[in-house]
Amino acid sequence: MAGGTGRGGGQGLAAISAPGLVGRDGELAALVEALSGQPALVLVAGEAGIGKSRLLREFLARNDGHRRRTLLVGCPPFREPYTLGPVVDAVRQATDDVADLGLSGLAGALRPVFPEWADGLPPAPEPLDDAKASRHRLFRALAELLSRLDVGTLVLEDLHWADEVTQEFLLFLASYDPQQLSLVVSYRPEDVPADSLLLRLSSRLRGRTPQLRLDLEPLDVDQTAGLVSSMLGGEHVSAAFATFLHGHTDGLPLAVEESVRLMRDRADLVRRDGEWVRRRLDEIEVPPTVRDAVLERTYRLGADAQVVLRAAAVLSDPTDEAVVIATSGLERDRATAGLTDALACGLLVEDERLLVSFRHMLAGRSVYDAVPTPQRRALHARAGRALEGRTPPPIARLARHFREAGDTETWCGYGERAADLALASGDEATATDLLCDMIGAGDLSPRALIRLFDKVSMGALAHPSSLHDIVRVLRAALAAGDHSREIEGELRFQLGRALSGLEEYTACGDEFVLAVPLLTHAPLKAVRAMLLLGRPRRTAEAVAGHRRWLERAAKSSVRLSATDRLGVQVERVTSLLLLGEEDGWAEAAKIPEEPASPDERQHVVRAHLNIGDAAVQWGRYPEARRRLQLTVEMAERYELVRNRWLARVNLVHLDWFTGNWQGLAERAADRELDGVDLPMLREAVLVRGLLLAVAGERVAAAEHLEQILADTGRTGAVDASLEPAAALAHVHLADGRVDEALAVTADAVTAMRTKGLWFLATEIVPARVQTLLAAGRVADAGELVDAFTAGLGGRGAPSAGAALELCRALLTEATGDASDAAVAYGRAAEAWQALPRPYDALLARERQARCLFASGDDDAALALLTGALAGLTELGAVADATRVTHALRQHGVDVKRPWRGGRRGYGDELSPRELDVARLVIGGRTNREIGAELYLSPKTVARHLHGAMRKLGVSTRTALAVSVVEAGLASDTGRPTAERAG
Numbered sequence: 001m002a003g004g005t006g007r008g009g010g011q012g013l014a015a016i017s018a019p020g021l022v023g024r025d026g027e028l029a030a031l032v033e034a035l036s037g038q039p040a041l042v043l044v045a046g047e048a049g050i051g052k053s054r055l056l057r058e059f060l061a062r063n064d065g066h067r068r069r070t071l072l073v074g075c076p077p078f079r080e081p082y083t084l085g086p087v088v089d090a091v092r093q094a095t096d097d098v099a100d101l102g103l104s105g106l107a108g109a110l111r112p113v114f115p116e117w118a119d120g121l122p123p124a125p126e127p128l129d130d131a132k133a134s135r136h137r138l139f140r141a142l143a144e145l146l147s148r149l150d151v152g153t154l155v156l157e158d159l160h161w162a163d164e165v166t167q168e169f170l171l172f173l174a175s176y177d178p179q180q181l182s183l184v185v186s187y188r189p190e191d192v193p194a195d196s197l198l199l200r201l202s203s204r205l206r207g208r209t210p211q212l213r214l215d216l217e218p219l220d221v222d223q224t225a226g227l228v229s230s231m232l233g234g235e236h237v238s239a240a241f242a243t244f245l246h247g248h249t250d251g252l253p254l255a256v257e258e259s260v261r262l263m264r265d266r267a268d269l270v271r272r273d274g275e276w277v278r279r280r281l282d283e284i285e286v287p288p289t290v291r292d293a294v295l296e297r298t299y300r301l302g303a304d305a306q307v308v309l310r311a312a313a314v315l316s317d318p319t320d321e322a323v324v325i326a327t328s329g330l331e332r333d334r335a336t337a338g339l340t341d342a343l344a345c346g347l348l349v350e351d352e353r354l355l356v357s358f359r360h361m362l363a364g365r366s367v368y369d370a371v372p373t374p375q376r377r378a379l380h381a382r383a384g385r386a387l388e389g390r391t392p393p394p395i396a397r398l399a400r401h402f403r404e405a406g407d408t409e410t411w412c413g414y415g416e417r418a419a420d421l422a423l424a425s426g427d428e429a430t431a432t433d434l435l436c437d438m439i440g441a442g443d444l445s446p447r448a449l450i451r452l453f454d455k456v457s458m459g460a461l462a463h464p465s466s467l468h469d470i471v472r473v474l475r476a477a478l479a480a481g482d483h484s485r486e487i488e489g490e491l492r493f494q495l496g497r498a499l500s501g502l503e504e505y506t507a508c509g510d511e512f513v514l515a516v517p518l519l520t521h522a523p524l525k526a527v528r529a530m531l532l533l534g535r536p537r538r539t540a541e542a543v544a545g546h547r548r549w550l551e552r553a554a555k556s557s558v559r560l561s562a563t564d565r566l567g568v569q570v571e572r573v574t575s576l577l578l579l580g581e582e583d584g585w586a587e588a589a590k591i592p593e594e595p596a597s598p599d600e601r602q603h604v605v606r607a608h609l610n611i612g613d614a615a616v617q618w619g620r621y622p623e624a625r626r627r628l629q630l631t632v633e634m635a636e637r638y639e640l641v642r643n644r645w646l647a648r649v650n651l652v653h654l655d656w657f658t659g660n661w662q663g664l665a666e667r668a669a670d671r672e673l674d675g676v677d678l679p680m681l682r683e684a685v686l687v688r689g690l691l692l693a694v695a696g697e698r699v700a701a702a703e704h705l706e707q708i709l710a711d712t713g714r715t716g717a718v719d720a721s722l723e724p725a726a727a728l729a730h731v732h733l734a735d736g737r738v739d740e741a742l743a744v745t746a747d748a749v750t751a752m753r754t755k756g757l758w759f760l761a762t763e764i765v766p767a768r769v770q771t772l773l774a775a776g777r778v779a780d781a782g783e784l785v786d787a788f789t790a791g792l793g794g795r796g797a798p799s800a801g802a803a804l805e806l807c808r809a810l811l812t813e814a815t816g817d818a819s820d821a822a823v824a825y826g827r828a829a830e831a832w833q834a835l836p837r838p839y840d841a842l843l844a845r846e847r848q849a850r851c852l853f854a855s856g857d858d859d860a861a862l863a864l865l866t867g868a869l870a871g872l873t874e875l876g877a878v879a880d881a882t883r884v885t886h887a888l889r890q891h892g893v894d895v896k897r898p899w900r901g902g903r904r905g906y907g908d909e910l911s912p913r914e915l916d917v918a919r920l921v922i923g924g925r926t927n928r929e930i931g932a933e934l935y936l937s938p939k940t941v942a943r944h945l946h947g948a949m950r951k952l953g954v955s956t957r958t959a960l961a962v963s964v965v966e967a968g969l970a971s972d973t974g975r976p977t978a979e980r981a982g
Helices: 025-034 052-062 085-094 105-110 115-120 131-148 164-174 197-203 221-231 239-249 253-265 290-299 303-315 321-328 332-344 361-370 373-388 395-405 408-424 428-440 446-454 466-479 485-501 505-518 523-533 543-555 562-578 583-588 598-618 621-638 641-658 664-668 678-694 698-715 718-734 738-755 764-774 778-792 798-815 818-834 838-855 858-875 878-890 912-922 927-934 938-952 957-966 977-981
Strands: 041-045 069-074 151-157 182-187 211-215 269-272 275-278 348-350 355-358
Touching: 025 052, 025 211, 041 052, 052 069, 052 151, 052 182, 069 085, 085 131, 085 151, 085 164, 105 131, 131 151, 131 164, 131 598, 151 164, 164 182, 164 197, 182 197, 221 239, 221 253, 239 253, 253 290, 290 303, 290 361, 303 321, 303 332, 303 348, 303 355, 303 361, 303 373, 321 332, 321 373, 332 348, 355 361, 373 395, 395 408, 408 428, 408 446, 428 446, 428 466, 446 466, 446 485, 466 485, 485 505, 485 523, 505 523, 523 543, 523 562, 543 562, 562 583, 562 598, 583 598, 598 621, 598 641, 598 798, 621 641, 641 664, 641 678, 664 678, 678 698, 678 718, 678 878, 698 718, 718 738, 718 764, 738 764, 764 778, 764 798, 778 798, 798 818, 798 838, 818 838, 838 858, 838 878, 858 878, 912 927, 912 938, 912 957, 927 938, 938 957
Parallel strands: 041 182, 041 211, 069 151, 151 182
Antiparallel strands: 269 275, 348 355
């Protein structure tokens, strides 16, 4: 297709060929050396389009004479990768039958993974109770199979997209001493999570295992020119064009290649004066993204070729020609012609197995995203039907295609099989996401809904908002028509579970009450429903009613497994503690601190979370912190996302009580939790409101508190309404709105009286007493204090006990001698400080000082008031410190007015939180690790890191660490400022 040329600038149309391997000679030589001897580990890292796949394929093509077999497979970019999918696909490349391999009995563990080879595999071994042991046995069996297949090198591309179990299997293979086969993996560093097992591949191996890490870099200008030249028959390209192209592609090989092809298709690439140049260099820009280049090339092809490209994009994986043609929906002759054109243009390639795919995955994704949604659904449906005819059927691909096609029933059939495999491998998070997607889609039979939701781990729920869809589907199933007693009972039980997860306790309780008599066929579920009804969440039922449910659950004679007994024990302990029963603490001590098996993980983590939450409410703060920190650690370990979020917001609440206020506003507003349902964030929103109140921003504080009260009123979460009601009352009293304070506390106290939950009255009763006294209703205040005293009945709830001391002091001040009131406030302050709750202790000292002034002991009063001012100022309680400052000035003490200018400005100095982050950087922590320790999102950590770098005039983490050390700011490295201050 080349045209004539002339010195004066004759033009010719460029003939484009596949690019050569340019700028990778050193990497290729290193690969050859690393894999020429004993088994080795090779990591090939680089961004998308950098040429990782090209490098590996070039190496394999040049080293095809190896005695042992090489298997190469890619990890598809599924939204939810399927367990062991890449390894299974790799093994299937090597053989169609395993009957003659002489496998040991251990290989029977492979039956769930390779059901099509059941006749050739040994019998399945006895199941193991420990999922970890089962997984290890499966890994050993896979390793034996690879050995019998004489696999010398296993190459996995795009490992960042692989499931965790696949990555763990590679770690297992690499742990052999000596290593049995070479492992070669490629991945994108930017897509690897900080906690990925992939990062352990090189760090956990013994030193004698040869290792090579190749970090592919973009091409420079000369290499870019060489790449373009290789596509143009070795002809020279102009320096101006190479510089221009490099500047617009950053030397990314894929972007360079696709841009050159586009320019050729647009007749924008011409040969002039013996070299290839671009016409109108200053007029036509190179497309800014690979996607633009790919789509423009696509649109220039014929209609049939475009249809084939869309089919290949929907199929995503390398696929044989027959499936591509069937997916396109074209007549065979037209589809064949279109496929020929697509292959000729270079967008599609055919490998040695005659499987068709896009040359570059990014190109395929570009085409896929541009397909209109209705057409995309039809293509997925055809792809699914075509693949169903394959033996064995590719379950993961079928689930994806039928899901995207909107064929819910078929999708769920394959999806449930995929979820079961994930559960069998201990991957609860993946299984839960798959199951919730299927349930939320609707169109399932009641029995299918029940079966699927039974398998859902609530603690592993990554997106709690999906419960709204599940509630909708379950309610629709109940309303759809008559059901048997058993089906209705099961549906109501599952609906109750989902509503409980959303903290809609009134509706949840209603469903459980209706479900219990219908669950005679499922006694364990009946017991679980009774235990959840034993939780004092619903407004309309008194504590006595909840106790009766617990008694019914205890009397139900159910033969339970050890795991089920643990689950029941956790629910019982939770209910006892929420009922204020001190026996619950003795029962809590009997629950194991660590799970004995994978089946116990959810129960143990939930136990730590629930006991920690109860300890906050009882005022047992050291125990609360220990339990909640354990929850965060275990939930991270076992990927129980929902439990981790709940524990983190509980820790935020605990930090408020214990005076750990440094950085608390940021922890309470962590952007990582954006989009999570309000019930999950309620305590964080509450803390934001409380912090606004102590800062004197009462309007904003009231908005936060009213938001919580509206939500608790909707869900029926009585205990969750008491503290925000009390805080809102204090805001109203500060503004002189006594009537509004009376109204907001009246409803909360009435609800608490109805429930009889006096041990939870720590916040609401003192607020109500202050409000009644402000309204002149001293007798009513006295009656409430008496009821509080009787309701506690000597319970060992430290926070409620301190609140009772405060109520008695308030009443004494209103009705008795000022000296007696000062003594009473002193007792209250000591009780608060013992918890510790420093803010409440300081407020009690301020009241004590006021009474001492009234009794004439000015010296003692001034000493207390001065100390209270120092403490309130250190905490950051600006509004309270201002009030104490006025009081001191009225008694002749000259003190500075507290700073009120919003968040303090630190100028060129590092703020306390920036210093915390910088010190942890010195310790080698990643942003994710720093965020976990400081309860900040990685994005928030990055902002603090950027601020610290800007102030110190550095641009790297290493330079920041050096600057902090040289400035003498590195003391207490790795220990947050907030922790030291607390």
